[in-house]
Amino acid sequence: MTVMAERPTTHGTELGDFEEMLNLLDELELRDGFKAEIIRGNIVVSPWSKAFHLDVMELVCEQLRPHLPAEHRISYGPFLYVFPGVERAYGSDIHAAHRSASRSTSSHLDGEALSFVAEPTSSSTRDDDLTDKAETYGKAGVPVYLLLDMQEEQATVFSMPSAKGYEARETKPFGEKLSVPAPFDCVLDTTNFTAPRA
DSSP: OOOOOSSOEEEOOTTOSHHHHHHHHHHOOOOTTEEEEEETTEEEEEEOOOTTHHHHHHHHHHHHGGGOOTTEEEEESSOEEEEGGGTEEEOOSEEEEEGGGGOSSOSEEEGGGEEEEEEEOOTTTHHHHHTHHHHHHHHTTOSEEEEEETTTTEEEEEEEEETTEEEEEEEEETTSEEEEOTTTOEEEEOTTOSOOOO
16 A cells, blocks of 8 residues: 655655656556656656645636637646656646647646746645746746745736746736736736635
8 A cells, every 4th residue: 555645755866767657657656646756867756736726726827718829728727738858847727828738648748938937836736836847837838827825825927938937027916816928928917826714
């Protein structure tokens, strides 16, 4: 029996190169509700989003769908986007990309095809969402990265990708409206993004 922890678990990378790690991800048998990613040279297993995140993810998709670039689609859950140049592979919670990115039999999608990514944070993934993912998405040229900080109840839009990461960011507390820049050029209403109270 495999026991999965709420916190991410990391396995050493004695296996060798990035391609070997991707092959291992394909062979992993994870319990439902968990995902495996490659972050900073490690395979990290963490739980998918909490149940209340589903409403938030649907609200984001519904608001952005009318503003998608031509031939792009937006969705959420479990697809692995790969960034070979920096040896990362992320199971982005919300992702928009050109339809051609999914016209493949591979389980690894091209991270550079992304036009938008959003990550609702959890206590186990927040640090990586704030640092490693923000840097990788920016360097890969993903036009917009939306970080939904569920612990701080605020949303940050990162934009203007560059070789150093993102050059611009704007943060608003949940409940306010936030501008989503090109190629979407729309406003995201973060009303109802707050977690239910216990």
